[in-house]
Amino acid sequence: MLAIDSLSKKFGDFQVLDNISINAEKSQIYGLVGSNGCGKTTVLKHIMKVYRQDEGNIAFEGEEVDENSEIIKDFYYVQDTLYFPYQYTLNKLFHYEKLMYKNMSEEKFEYLLKYFNTDKNKILNKMSKGQKKQAAFILSIAAQPKLLLLDEIVDGLDAVIKRKFWDVLIQEVMDNEMTVIISSHDLKELDNICDKVGIMHEGKILREENLEKMKEDIKRVQFAVEGEFDPEQLKEFNILQTVKIGSVFILTLTGNIEELKKYLNDNYTLLLFDKLSMSLEEIFITELGGVGYGKEK
Amino acid sequence: MIRIDNDNPKAIYEQIYDEIIRLIFSKSLKPDEKLPSVRELASMIRINPNTIQKAYKNLEEDNYIYTVKGVGNFVKNADELRSLHIKNMKDELYKVIKSLKELGLRDERIIDLVKEVLNPSIQGGKNVSDR
Numbered sequence: 001m002l003a004i005d006s007l008s009k010k011f012g013d014f015q016v017l018d019n020i021s022i023n024a025e026k027s028q029i030y031g032l033v034g035s036n037g038c039g040k041t042t043v044l045k046h047i048m049k050v051y052r053q054d055e056g057n058i059a060f061e062g063e064e065v066d067e068n069s070e071i072i073k074d075f076y077y078v079q080d081t082l083y084f085p086y087q088y089t090l091n092k093l094f095h096y097e098k099l100m101y102k103n104m105s106e107e108k109f110e111y112l113l114k115y116f117n118t119d120k121n122k123i124l125n126k127m128s129k130g131q132k133k134q135a136a137f138i139l140s141i142a143a144q145p146k147l148l149l150l151d152e153i154v155d156g157l158d159a160v161i162k163r164k165f166w167d168v169l170i171q172e173v174m175d176n177e178m179t180v181i182i183s184s185h186d187l188k189e190l191d192n193i194c195d196k197v198g199i200m201h202e203g204k205i206l207r208e209e210n211l212e213k214m215k216e217d218i219k220r221v222q223f224a225v226e227g228e229f230d231p232e233q234l235k236e237f238n239i240l241q242t243v244k245i246g247s248v249f250i251l252t253l254t255g256n257i258e259e260l261k262k263y264l265n266d267n268y269t270l271l272l273f274d275k276l277s278m279s280l281e282e283i284f285i286t287e288l289g290g291v292g293y294g295k296e297k
Numbered sequence: 298m299i300r301i302d303n304d305n306p307k308a309i310y311e312q313i314y315d316e317i318i319r320l321i322f323s324k325s326l327k328p329d330e331k332l333p334s335v336r337e338l339a340s341m342i343r344i345n346p347n348t349i350q351k352a353y354k355n356l357e358e359d360n361y362i363y364t365v366k367g368v369g370n371f372v373k374n375a376d377e378l379r380s381l382h383i384k385n386m387k388d389e390l391y392k393v394i395k396s397l398k399e400l401g402l403r404d405e406r407i408i409d410l411v412k413e414v415l416n417p418s419i420q421g422g423k424n425v426s427d428r
Binding site: 029163166167170171173174191192193194195211212215216219220274275276277278279 | 305309339
């Protein structure tokens, strides 16, 4: 497993990472999500030892990761912005990287080229953004790393390729117990596919949890009662957000829904009471709203 | 084949559980037929494999499916499922009757309605909406 413990980093006076802790288990898909400029890429670059942290440490399978660690050769990082060597084709890059990654598999490479219908002899820098991402992803899977870091990988991929991408990723995670850290702005893409999610904001992890558990914790209900109603009285149910549309209240809460329903039933004539679903996107907005992000000053 | 509704407040593994049962009882999945593997279903509906695994585990615990190690998951024999199905339908019936009562129908009227359903030929004269 990957364990990042209390990682901090300053660029000059700017605190880019502030006491970050991340725990991703073996064969887990970990979604790293956050507001723009919150430090997601900086975290990934620390794992790869592109940057050295000011404080804290990073361990993989119990072994501390530093610049000289052999274990880094089992990590593969696909950057958000891809730069390829001048005039290189995917085939040439494959043979170059084969020297660096001991598990690089030609068989897997050829299979994936076919699966994604990618031309290995095309100059990489002449490819479109989506094609470049595909090429980089093919190499990353062929390298068979233990830890795969994907920075905004689905960005620029069309719907068909996205499907294929997830298909390959799920297979690798299941068959080879690969651990994946994937960052994305597209929360719909990550919803229901990640085992665990870390929500970042301004260099901090606001919340890190199993996605299923997160959805059990943060719930939304809508209800209406006869007569006037003051939501202030519901404080004990840990209301995160209240929206009122006409006489219908929409609450986002972490408290117990059954008890809320009972309370309303005991004290009012309940006209409507529905549980609503919460997507990862809505959880994200609720969490960031809790720290004031996105609210006008 | 399996529909996941993101607007449904039910957890995803519960939705998968319900969907598989629906497929079993509609005979779309036949007794001793192999269910899609966890990996196949995970890529098909783009859901985390562990979530699928959880749904399958619950289906196994509740006796809808059985597992052959290294081979896969299979639908149980229909006879074994019958009593389970009856129990589930009883729950459904309970809900229907409860909502009819909430609408203010008297017990006799509900019994009449059930008789009508059982024997459509006695229908006529009486309107469902009268009380």
